[in-house]
Amino acid sequence: MQEVPDPPLGLGVSACLLGEAVRYDGGHRRQGFLVERWAPFVRLVPFCPEVAMGLGVPRPPVALVREPDGAVVMRRIHDGALLEHEARRAAAQGVAEWAAAGVDGAVLKSGSPSCGPGDVAVGAPDAGAAPGFGRFAAALRAAVPDLPLASEEDLQTPAAREAFLLWVEARQALLDAARRGRDPRPALAPFRRRLWLSAPAGAVAPEHSADPCAWRDWLACVAGRLPPPGAWREALERMHGGLDSRLTPGERQAIAREAAALAAGTATLDAALASLRRAARRLDLPPLRADRLLWPPPPRALEYRDLPA
Numbered sequence: 001m002q003e004v005p006d007p008p009l010g011l012g013v014s015a016c017l018l019g020e021a022v023r024y025d026g027g028h029r030r031q032g033f034l035v036e037r038w039a040p041f042v043r044l045v046p047f048c049p050e051v052a053m054g055l056g057v058p059r060p061p062v063a064l065v066r067e068p069d070g071a072v073v074m075r076r077i078h079d080g081a082l083l084e085h086e087a088r089r090a091a092a093q094g095v096a097e098w099a100a101a102g103v104d105g106a107v108l109k110s111g112s113p114s115c116g117p118g119d120v121a122v123g124a125p126d127a128g129a130a131p132g133f134g135r136f137a138a139a140l141r142a143a144v145p146d147l148p149l150a151s152e153e154d155l156q157t158p159a160a161r162e163a164f165l166l167w168v169e170a171r172q173a174l175l176d177a178a179r180r181g182r183d184p185r186p187a188l189a190p191f192r193r194r195l196w197l198s199a200p201a202g203a204v205a206p207e208h209s210a211d212p213c214a215w216r217d218w219l220a221c222v223a224g225r226l227p228p229p230g231a232w233r234e235a236l237e238r239m240h241g242g243l244d245s246r247l248t249p250g251e252r253q254a255i256a257r258e259a260a261a262l263a264a265g266t267a268t269l270d271a272a273l274a275s276l277r278r279a280a281r282r283l284d285l286p287p288l289r290a291d292r293l294l295w296p297p298p299p300r301a302l303e304y305r306d307l308p309a
């Protein structure tokens with residue numbers, strides 16, 4: 001039997017992504033990775049803002065449109081009925097429900113005028129559209145600006161799912177340390193090598209600070225990203241540069257293949273380290289025995305990672 005982490009992470013999820021038939025057309029957008037892989041380990045908390053608006057199922061579709069004065073509002077498409085008040089009320093209800101349920105992150109339906117996390121077409125159909133946040137996603141972001149948010153489209157690869165779960169777990173560990181008045185650095189230790197790999201240029205970790213706010217800011221700008229191929233290669237070279245002459249041609253090829261798979265998003269970082277770990281075990285050199293990227297203390301995300309099939 002698989003061990004369930006205690007307490008499990010809580011993730012808010014657009015209800016239609018869990019297979020609930022709540023969409024405007026009476027359908028759903030069930031995501032197998034949520035329902036089959038994550039559900040046994042994570043508390044999934046569904047919410048459908050359009051059902052909470054009282055619009056029913058099925059219902060005429062709605063959109064975010066830009067008014068002549070520049071304001072963006074929600075309207076029913078076929079008759080133009082203004083639904084802004086109902087949308088904001090339902091969004092506030094969802095934020096309160098997820099706060100009470102203690103969600104640590106959210107997976108939201110891409111492109112939805114209610115749920116879309118930053119990829120929603122906003123504007124009059126004949127005046128072009130600019131991407132924006134759905135009403136519920138915007139309310140979540142305003143209430144908790146560093147809450148990890150992703151759409152199901154963002155999470156279509158194992159590497160992206162691993163990066164998202166590590167982000168959620170790292171933030172949860174950081175907040176837990178802050179609540180207890182502890183230095184956040186030990187709490188973040190299991191995640192830091194992986195997060196460093198993903199940090200954009202210039203995002204320097206506040207290594208000398210025990211201030212949770214400084215670490216929270218850093219986490220918000222580095223987390224959830226995939227390691228760019230260059231960063232990954234650099235870390236790999238730093239790690240096994242001195243070893244290169246000791247690697248067999250087969251090991252070198254396998255390591256390069258795995259780095260390419262990680263860069264393409266088709267392998268998790270953990271899976272991409274498999275050949276390097278095997279080589280490190282074979283060579284058994286002291287610097288490799290202590291390397292934290294190769295042998296990180298396992299964050300709980302590793303319990304429910306998406307292993308490639």
Ligand code: SF4
Nearest residue numbers: 015016048109112115
């Ligand atoms: S409002 Fe959100 S949860 Fe409800 S059907 Fe639309 S995308 Fe899914």
